[in-house]
Amino acid sequence: MQVYEAPLRDMKFVLHELHEDDGFGNLEALEEFTPDLVDAVLEEAAKVAQEVLLPLNRSGDVEGCTLENGVVRTPQGFKEAYELFREGGWCALASDPEWGGQGLPESVNKMTEEMICSANLSFSLYPGLTHGGTTAIEVYASDELKQFYLPKLVSGTWSGTMCLTESHCGTDLGMLRTKAVPQDDGSYKLTGGKIFISAGEHDLTENIIHLVLARLPDAPKGVKGISLFLVPKYLPKDDGTPGPSNGVSVAAIEHKMGLKASATCQLNFEESTGWLVGKPNKGLEAMFTMMNTERVSVGVQGLGVGEAAYQSAVWYAKDRLQGRSLSGVKNPDGPADPIIVHPDVRRMLMTMRANNEGCRAISAWVSRALDAEKHATDPEVKQRAEDFVALMTPVVKALFTDLGFESANLAVQVYGGHGYIAESGVEQYARDARIAMIYEGTNGIQALDLVGRKLPAHMGRYLRAFFHPVSQFIEANKDDETFGKMIEALEKAFGALQLSTATIAQKGMKDPEEGAAAATDYLRLTGLVAMAYCFAKSAMIAQRRLGEGTDEAAFYKSKLATAQFFFDRILPQATAAFLAIKAGKASMMALEAEAF
Structure with missing residues (x-):
């Protein structure tokens, strides 16, 4: 069963409590957006x-999108939902007021994006890509x-796409x-084909504005x-109303593993004016x-699906009766205990919970930057914020x-055989989530x-925006009794991350493949350290609030428990990543291509 209730209390915690000392707050331009106003916006978004x-x-997943006579139809209910969404001003939430936007902080927008992605990831792509397009x-x-164009795009009356990929080239x-x-009039005529275009054609808006990469006749x-x-x-x-067709046609919509309610199109441009x-x-x-805007948003897509999957798994684990608790019967009036009593189910649920809370904490930190x-x-x-965003964007994504x-x-695993059956709804989360690891750059x-761009940039300057606060926090709190x-x-x-950074810098100068071989493990190590920093801060704040006699003791006790689980069961992965980085490329590149 797909279950979701927006985690508003945790969102408020990471926005208002966790990062108040990060140096990115108290911005004069955003002073009107008080915590009370922000909370009200988040509650309405929920x-x-x-x-x-x-x-x-x-x-929407069951029905999918359909292509008939060159027109793509979204699933039943999507058009009405989009109109309500647009009329509510949600398309324009973080856009510049000069173009009709509401100018809310990006930190609030990212929390709103998370809720939308949790509830309906396919739907999120329609307004989400438009927001990225308006940025460019x-x-x-x-x-x-x-x-x-901007007033129509910001309001959501028109939507936008990003047209990069062609059938013979993706990343390259x-x-x-x-x-x-x-x-002669200063315009251009574009001809060519693009594939994998999210929201490339649909019936939600009166016009679609494509941002298309192409070559001029004399281009290098x-x-x-x-x-x-x-x-x-x-x-x-x-007058701004749609006129004649511009030679943009849909060759096909992709038949995908997931995101079936999002129209992913093959587009042809035939002497299209641009x-x-x-x-x-x-x-x-x-x-x-x-x-880069979209990469942070795609990261939030992963968080959104992870939260919905977690909540659905918790619902099932409390409802499903199977076996008896190893520590004694917990449901004496029933034929069995709910599976949430079993340690391995707890392992899965706590892993999901820690992943979500850790990512949400980083999301708030980056969006404040x-x-x-x-x-x-x-x-x-301003410079420190730019450096931090540049460094953390690939980590977030x-x-x-x-x-x-x-x-x-893990949600599918918690459900067992029922998770593999479509009726449960959780297998959709696995299918939908998979593409986020691929698009906007694998x-x-x-x-x-x-590793290749951000670490060496400006003689390692980007790293300081991350390393300095972590180092200062450790130095200030390492003797804490609790x-x-x-x-x-x-x-x-953190020490393993610093040593890994030095190792990659040293080896990479001599052999670029060494840095590339370490890259995935290094990114994971960076993410683990960032999560650990956030969880340590969360635990100390929670302990302080409990000592003050808060009336939200249950929330802060849960914060302490989740932080401890992260340090006990997830952070040890940092050691494995460090050892893999130290091992270098040798065994990875040893086989000749013909031997595979």
């Missing part, structure tokens, strides 16, 4: 997620394009073939010859503005989606980005 989107999740347009497009965008020919080869273009599905009239976004041959720079990156007036704070899929799989690519062992475990994991 109602939309639980009452509007969750009931469509399973039915706002930064790189001409004033004329901004004035004409230097091979793309879509061409753009300049016209490779990635240095890629430009970005804005291409509407319908050419708008001067306008340059940014400078010629600098399209990747503009597109990565959108992709996103706010500071945009709104801070202190140059030092890969770690959260890895753990979200792990939680979805998790292996994220690890390469972390949490000394927890801090010691964090210090050891």
Whole structure:
């Protein structure tokens, strides 16, 4: 059974308590968004997620999208839900008020995104991609394009896509073939095909605005010859209403493992009119503005599915009677005890819970930095925020989606045979979660980005935004009588991360394959240390609140228990990652290709 109730108390904890000392708060531009106002927004978002989107999740998966005569239809109820969502202002939540947005902090937006993804991941892609597209347009497009397109996109009246992939090239965008020919009026005619385009065609909005990577006739080869273009599905009239078709057609919709209610399309552009976004041959720079925004959001998708899977598994574990507790009967009036009494079921549930709470804590930390990156007036704070976001973006994308899929799989395991049956609803979580580890750059690519680009950038400057607060926290608290062992475990994991960083830097200078071989383990190690830091802080805050006599003792006791489980059962993975990094590439690359 698909069960979901927004974890509002934990969201408020990570937003208002956990990171109040991170140096990214107290932004003058956001001072009107008080904790009370933020909490009210989150509570309303929870109602939309639980009452509007969750009931469509399973039915949307069963029905899927359909393609008829070149038109894609979303499942029953999606159009009405989207209209309610748009009219409620949720499309415009974190967008700039200049274009009709509400200007809320990104930290609030990310919590809202998590709720939407938990309730209905397929639905989340329609407004989510539009938000990413507006980011690229706002930064790189001409004033004329901004004035004409952003108000419609921000309001959700029109939606947006990101068109990168072609049938012969995915990550290697230097091979793309879509061409753009300049016209006398300053526009371009685009011709080519794109695949795997999420929300590429649907019936939710009156127009769809595609951001398309293509080549100019005189473009250099490779990635240095890629430009970005804005291409509407319908050419708008001067009054902003949709006009004639613009030569964008749907060749097919993909038949996928999951996300069946999200229209993933193969698109053809046939002499389609488009306008340059940014400078010629600098399209990747503009597109990565959108992709980096989307990568954090994809990480939140993993967290969202993981939370829904966890809650569904808890419901089942409390309801399913099977066997007797090893410590004595717990349900004497029934034929058996609920399976939540069994240690191995507890292992799975606690793993899911710790994964979700750890990722949510990091999500809040990174999204607060996103706010500071945009709104801070202190140059030092702004730079530190930019560095932290740059370093943590691949970690958020890969770690959260890895753990979200792990939680979805564990939910199926908790249900046993019933989990493998579609009627339970939890197998959908495993299918839906799987793509998040692939799109917007596979998790292996994220690890390469972390090791190959982020670590060496500016002589390792990005690392300081993460290493310094962790180091200072350890130094300030390692002699704490209550949490000394927890801090010691964090210090050891952090030490392993520092040694791994030095090892990769040293070996990578001599042999790039050494850094690449260590990349995935290094990303996981970085994520584990970040989670450990957040859990240690959470535990100390919880202990302090309990000592103050809080009326929310149950919540803070749960925080302490989850933190202890993380340190006992999950953080030891850091040692394995460290040993794998030290082992180097030798055994990984030993076999000749022909031997596989």
